Amino acid sequence: KQEVTQIPAALSVPEGENLVLNCSFTDSAIYNLQWFRQDPGKGLTSLLLIQSSQREQTSGRLNASLDKSSGRSTLYIAASQPGDSATYLCAVSGSSNTGKLIFGQGTTLQVKP
Amino acid sequence: EPEVTQTPSHQVTQMGQEVILRCVPISNHLYFYWYRQILGQKVEFLVSFYNNEISEKSEIFDDQFSVERPDGSNFTLKIRSTKLEDSAMYFCARGQGEGYEQYFGPGTRLTVT
Numbered sequence: 001k002q003e004v005t006q007i008p009a010a011l012s013v014p015e016g017e018n019l020v021l022n023c024s025f026t027d028s029a030i031y032n033l034q035w036f037r038q039d040p041g042k043g044l045t046s047l048l049l050i051q052s053s054q055r056e057q058t059s060g061r062l063n064a065s066l067d068k069s070s071g072r073s074t075l076y077i078a079a080s081q082p083g084d085s086a087t088y089l090c091a092v093s094g095s096s097n098t099g100k101l102i103f104g105q106g107t108t109l110q111v112k113p
Numbered sequence: 114e115p116e117v118t119q120t121p122s123h124q125v126t127q128m129g130q131e132v133i134l135r136c137v138p139i140s141n142h143l144y145f146y147w148y149r150q151i152l153g154q155k156v157e158f159l160v161s162f163y164n165n166e167i168s169e170k171s172e173i174f175d176d177q178f179s180v181e182r183p184d185g186s187n188f189t190l191k192i193r194s195t196k197l198e199d200s201a202m203y204f205c206a207r208g209q210g211e212g213y214e215q216y217f218g219p220g221t222r223l224t225v226t
Contacts, residue, residue: 031212043204043219044156051212089156098161098169099144099211105155 002027004092006104013080014112021075021107023090030094033073034101035064038087048075052094080111117218119205125224129194134221136188136205144168145188146206146215147180156204162188163210195225 003026013019023033032051036044048057048064050073056065063076073090087108091101118137126132138145147159160170162180179191192199202222208215 034214036217041222044217046214046216049214091156093211096169097211098163099208099213099215100146100158100161100169100171101148101156101215102158103156 002030002092002094002102004090004102004104006088006090006107008107009105010108010110012110012112015080015082017080017111018076018078019080019109021077021088021090021109023073023075023104025071025073025092025102027094028068028071030068030092031099032094033064033066033090033092035062035073035075036089036091038089038106040087044089047088077109080109082111082113085109085111117205117207117216119203119218119221121221122219123222123224125226126195128197128225132192132195132223134190134192134203134205134223136190136218137186138188138205138207138218144208144210145182146208147190148204148206148217149173149201150204150220151198151201159190192223195223197225199223200225 005024007022034049035047050057050066061078066073087106089106091103120135145162148156150156158171160174161168177193182188202220204220205218206215
């Protein structure tokens with residue numbers, strides 16, 4: 001059964017720092033991995049999708065990498081800003097052909113001005 | 114990113130009552146999903162819906178739950194007899210199936226008293 005774990009559970013950094021969020025999964029047979037942002041009490045906003053054949057994806061200050069064989073992904077946020085404060089979730093698909101996502105518990109990021 | 118809308122944003126109901134949560138996804142997507150997030154816990158998959166049929170459901174999705182797409186646009190999740198433990202955020206999502214990005218709605222907060 002696929003399990004997704006995110007470390008750390010919470011992170012507090014000063015504005016301007018570069019930071020890395022980690023995601024690991026137990027079953028490497030995935031189709032893709034998706035990173036989401038969740039603001040308190042809100043829905044999930046898709047940030048990046050990495051296909052299993054890809055090593056990384058970039059969007060603005062965000063860069064996500066995938067090492068499928070070792071069951072790991074990282075989300076790199078460059079030059080963090082207070083507006084980046086949110087919970088970041090990773091999710092994998094591949095345990096079925098319907099695209100259902102298995103989520104980690106998230107990393108709650110606080111960027112202090 | 115095309116929108117998914119969900120209504121209501123917040124639903125309060127008494128234990129044992131039936132509730133219907135509604136989602137309006139973009140109609141050209143093939144797969145529709147329901148997920149839930151109990152406060153402080155992971156986002157969990159409930160059910161996927163393809164071609165007007167359930168394509169996969171989790172062990173959470175028992176006989177108390179049902180989904181349908183009654184008029185070809187709205188996508189509903191019904192809970193027949195709510196329990197206290199059904200209190201959660203319920204998210205609708207849409208996508209094109211395995212390997213494709215999923216887009217989430219803002220969620221419905223269900224509170225069962």
